[in-house]
């Protein structure tokens with residue numbers, strides 16, 4: 001009962017919190033925010049757009065309240081080829097990639113070069129088309145063969161910025177980097193965070209997002225944004241929070257099912273609220289320090305896990321004379337671990353296990369992509385998508401086949417024919433997938449908002465009174481419960497005390513009775529023995545034993561006896577007269593028998609009494625049981 005009330009209390013608190021968060025920027029409910037905002041800038045005019053991207057207005061003001069748009073798109077696929085790394089420069093590697101604006105060709109591997117026999121047998125340049133390509137191999141102009149050189153800023157403006165635009169329109173977005181180990185995924189996603197020029201997509205998205213938020217706030221004082229981030233990794237098919245210091249053993253995050261979206265959610269991952277780029281920068285740097293990396297033959301700092309950085313954005317702003325726009329969206333930035341060949345990485349032991357887990361989850365991702373591509377191209381529209389076969393695909397389910405605008409950047413090394421062709425085939429398949437993203441935004445007029453605020457006010461009041469009732473009821477019930485417990489404890493103590501007293505009394509009584517019975521039995525036995533002896537002695541008197549004979553002494557004694565005999569004879573004569581009078585008319589032996597019989601009947605009476613006493617004692621023990629070792633000897637419970 002107490003826990004039910006407690007849960008109800010917590011639920012009510014959460015509902016109230018949700019509602020209060022939703023209405024936080026309402027001018028009448030939060031006057032302090034509004035007055036502060038108005039002090040900075042004058043109230044927005046009718047023409048002020050509140051939520052703006054760099055190239056236009058995010059929210060369509062013409063839309064009616066809470067109307068949702070959907071956008072069905074293919075996953076955008078882009079390819080980036082990186083520079084040679086020192087290892088490749090040392091072996092004088094040849095670049096096998098020719099790149100155009102939206103396509104590329106992988107050239108034949110050189111004879112006797114570093115390509116495998118499989119590659120040599122499959123000779124022939126392979127050409128692929130994508131949404132966009134990034135030539136990041138070198139900055140030398142190649143006479144028009146290659147597209148322009150693309151640095152980190154170019155990649156961001158073509159990929160990251162577009163996704164951020166969609167986020168500010170209320171769409172969920174996802175960017176994931178795929179490619180063989182050492183192909184430049186981490187460089188593209190995170191880059192070198194301490195070097196502004198080499199910063200990757202994640203730092204640039206974060207910086208741009210806070211710049212836009214600041215811009216919005218400058219343009220529109222009645223606006224508010226909430227940004228939260230989480231950062232976790234999937235290592236050996238287990239999910240770990242990167243925003244907690246690594247402990248031993250590391251705490252594994254559970255996956256739970258979100259019944260609204262029917263997709264897996266990572267439960268318990270740290271969600272940090274951030275207010276500036278400076279704060280968010282500290283967070284991704286912290287997470288990167290905790291990420292599992294190791295040095296392999298292919299990469300000095302190879303990621304041994306898939307990392308997922310999620311930014312959640314909520315915004316609300318007044319756009320036109322009391323009309324409020326709201327958006328809510330999420331951006332997921334995924335740096336996958338690289339596919340790898342054990343022979344190429346030189347992995348052994350734990351690294352080999354990691355590598356095989358990485359390949360396993362990537363091949364599941366490949367099967368998921370294949371099934372989604374098949375379904376999209378209507379070849380087999382009901383192909384079962386094996387999301388559940390790995391943690392990675394369960395987590396990416398919504399980004400790949402659900403409510404998200406998704407982009408993939410396939411990273412390739414310039415001189416690995418096999419791996420490059422395999423990555424590009426994979427990327428081509430991904431291009432076929434279509435996702436349907438739903439815009440999570442609404443626009444409300446003053447009147448509509450008034451109605452909603454009124455409804456919310458009613459709900460808040462109801463929740464508040466529920467809260468108070470719940471709190472009072474739960475407090476009352478706690479007090480009552482405590483009083484009941486105290487009373488029960490007192491009653492129990494009293495009952496225990498009484499039981500102890502009765503038990504003690506029973507024990508004492510039993511001991512006393514035991515002793516009495518023993519004494520009576522002893523007395524009885526003694527009396528019986530005496531009586532028997534007396535009767536026997538009377539019935540069979542023993543003859544006197546004659547003393548040893550001394551003639552002299554005999555003679556002297558005979559003389560003395562003679563004298564005494566004479567005296568005694570004289571006395572006896574007198575006594576005989578008395579005795580005769582005493583025993584006159586009675587038989588001496590019969591009188592003794594009478595006395596014995598009388599004593600027997602007294603003893604029988606006594607034994608009867610003892611029997612009665614024992615039965616009573618047995619009765620008592622039956623009513624007040626004591627353990628058998630405390631029971632008096634010879635007493636049976638009736």
Ligand SMILES: Nc1ncnc2c1ncn2[C@@H]1O[C@H](COP(=O)(O)OP(=O)(O)OP(=O)(O)O)[C@@H](O)[C@H]1O
Nearest residue numbers: 082136181182183184185186187299302303337338
């Ligand atoms: N476009 C680029 N320009 C300059 N250097 C790059 C570029 N891309 C990658 N590199 C360098 O190549 C090396 C490997 O890159 P990175 O670590 O990003 O590979 P990865 O695909 O993430 O590897 P893994 O899957 O093993 O983690 C790094 O030293 C990185 O700095």
